[in-house]
Amino acid sequence: NLLKTAGLSSLLYPDPRGEFDLRREIAGNLSIARNFHCHPEQVFVTSGYSAGLGLTLRVLGLEGQKVWMEEPGFMLTRKGLELARLNIVPIPVDADGINVDYGIKTAPDAALAVLTPGQQAPLGSTLSLRRRLQLLEWAASNDAWVIEDDYLGELQLEGRPAPAMASLGEGKHVIHIGSFSKTVSPALRLGFVVVPADLVNAFAEVAATLAPAPSPVIQVATAEFMREGHYIRRVRRLKRLYSSQRDALTAELCSRNAQWVNAGLAVLLRLPEGAPDVRIVREAMTAGIAPSPLSAWFANPSWTVPGLLLGVATAPEQHLAKSCQRLFEIIEGYC
Ligand SMILES: Cc1ncc(COP(=O)(O)O)c(C=O)c1O
The missing domain is CATH 3.40.640.10 (Type I PLP-dependent aspartate aminotransferase-like (Major domain))
Structure with a gap:
C-alpha cells in the first residue's frame, strides 16, 4: 500500500x-x-x-x-x-x-x-x-x-x-x-x-x-x-521557535555578563585566550550539555580562537537557567 x-x-x-x-x-x-x-x-x-x-x-x-x-x-x-x-x-x-x-x-x-x-x-x-x-x-x-x-x-x-x-x-x-x-x-x-x-x-x-x-x-x-505548503510553514515556525529560544539564551548570558555574539543557529560564547574549550565541552557533555568548541573548526593552530557554540535549536527554555549555571561553573574551573 x-x-x-x-x-x-x-x-x-x-x-x-x-x-x-x-x-x-x-x-x-x-x-x-x-x-x-x-x-x-x-x-x-x-x-x-x-x-x-x-x-x-x-x-x-x-x-x-x-x-x-x-x-x-x-x-x-x-x-x-x-x-x-x-x-x-x-x-x-x-x-x-x-x-x-x-x-x-x-x-x-x-x-x-x-x-x-x-x-x-x-x-x-x-x-x-x-x-x-x-x-x-x-x-x-x-x-x-x-x-x-x-x-x-x-x-x-x-x-x-x-x-x-x-x-x-x-x-x-x-x-x-x-x-x-x-x-x-x-x-x-x-x-x-x-x-x-x-x-x-x-x-x-x-x-x-x-x-x-x-x-x-x-x-x-x-x-x-x-x-x-507544509514545508514553508515549518520553516516559518522554526524561525519563530528558534528566535524565542535564542532570546531566552542570550538573556541568560547577559545576566551573567558573558561575552557573546549571534552566529547563525548558534550563539558564540567567547572565552579568554588560551581557554581549553575542547576540555570544557568534554566535561559539559557529562552534564548533558553539548556545545561545540570553536577551536575544533580551525585547521591552522596559530589562528585558533577558543569559544563555545551554543546551539539555539537544542536549547529548550525550561532547562536553560540550570544548564547555564552548570556550564558557567565548569568554565570557571578552567579559566
Ligand atoms: C556547514 C554545514 N554544511 C552542511 C550541513 C548539513 O549536512 P547534511 O545535509 O549532510 O546533514 C551542516 C550540518 O550541520 C553544516 O554545519
Whole structure:
C-alpha cells in the first residue's frame, strides 16, 4: 500500500537524478526563498549535503589541486576535501564572510572554493555583495569552481536572507548544495545539488553509476510535503521557535555578563585566550550539555580562537537557567 500511495508500484528503477516532482518543488522553492531561478533538470537529489559534496567532487575530479576553505569552517567539509585528495588552503573569515582578497593573494591558482556564503559556518556572517562579485570574477578568469554550501537556506533568524550566490551573474561557475537537515530533520538524509547547465550531463552520468538519488519513497513524501505548503510553514515556525529560544539564551548570558555574539543557529560564547574549550565541552557533555568548541573548526593552530557554540535549536527554555549555571561553573574551573 505504501508503494502504491507513493506511486512506486512500478518495477522500473527510479530516476538516479531524483524524482521529478521533488526536483520541481526544490526549484520552485529556491526561486521564491533564495531568489535563485533554475530548471528542475539542473537539480540532483542527494542524501544530504555530504552526499551532494561527494557527488560534486567526483564530477569535478580536481585531485591534487588547491581548494580555498573557510577558516574557521565545517570539519566534515575539510575531511571530505582531504579524502578527495585536494590541497586545502585555509582562508580567514570576518564579518563580511570569507576574505576573497586573501584567497587571491595566497592561492590565485586554486581550482575550487568551498564556502557558506548565506550564513557562515560557524560564525554566521553573510558574504558581502562586493566579495561575492569579486569571487565570481576570480572563478571566471581562472576557470575555477565555487561550491555554495547553503545548508541553512532561508532559515535565518536575523534580517532577510541574502539571495543564493548561485543566482548572481550567469551562474556558470557556482554549484549550489542545499540540505533538508536543518529545515526538516537530519534523519531525513535529504539534500540536493543545483548545477550549471553545462554540467548537467556529467552529473547525470555519475548519479546513474556511482551516486544515485536516495529512496524515492522519502522523495515523493517530501515533494508532497512541499507542494501542500507544509514545508514553508515549518520553516516559518522554526524561525519563530528558534528566535524565542535564542532570546531566552542570550538573556541568560547577559545576566551573567558573558561575552557573546549571534552566529547563525548558534550563539558564540567567547572565552579568554588560551581557554581549553575542547576540555570544557568534554566535561559539559557529562552534564548533558553539548556545545561545540570553536577551536575544533580551525585547521591552522596559530589562528585558533577558543569559544563555545551554543546551539539555539537544542536549547529548550525550561532547562536553560540550570544548564547555564552548570556550564558557567565548569568554565570557571578552567579559566
Ligand atoms: C556547514 C554545514 N554544511 C552542511 C550541513 C548539513 O549536512 P547534511 O545535509 O549532510 O546533514 C551542516 C550540518 O550541520 C553544516 O554545519
